[in-house]
Amino acid sequence: DAKTTQPPSMDCAEGRAANLPCNHSTISGNEYVYWYRQIHSQGPQYIIHGLKNNETNEMASLIITEDRKSSTLILPHATLRDTAVYYCIVRDFRGYYSGAGSYQLTFGKGTKLSVIP
């Protein structure tokens, strides 16, 4: 079963903020939230990740609710080049050397974001 739930599609006007939601109600304490995007049929590209604090980098901001059951990816000023499918996954990447962590990663169908001129 998918560990995250995302809306299948969203539209956003160019220049406006795009807010992409993700529900991960069964997230465990050691799991991080990751966001990736896939433009056309290219390989998915990493955007951002976080555990419980809000995070920001040059591409986007990630807002995680206090109970960690949902998060929002924010693209502050969407451009046409941000049109893509966005995937939210949860992952415990610790423990490569201890045998812990999560390795069976399900990406699901993501959210298709269309940025409108």
Next chain:
Amino acid sequence: EAQVTQNPRYLITVTGKKLTVTCSQNMNHEYMSWYRQDPGLGLRQIYYSMNVEVTDKGDVPEGYKVSRKEKRNFPLILESPSPNQTSLYFCASSGRSSGRNTGELFFGEGSRLTVL
């Protein structure tokens, strides 16, 4: 440049003719994985490997084999391809980069396979 390289990028083959899709990463990553992507179904994991000689099944392993004899390579083998294996395939890796492990997955550019 850090990268994951897949070959071939495009292949048309016939039912039953064994083929191998190679995947190589130059980042000394421990974790590698294969995904297939089909319209309306998102990315589905086929197999993954936590380190050399350690592999395990993902969500859709039927009809595929993998091996991890070296850290950098993780080939996907289709012993007897069938038309339902026509798909876009992605290889990904993850591990310590520049001394840090962020869990970020690095993906290859994809291999589009058509089985007639």
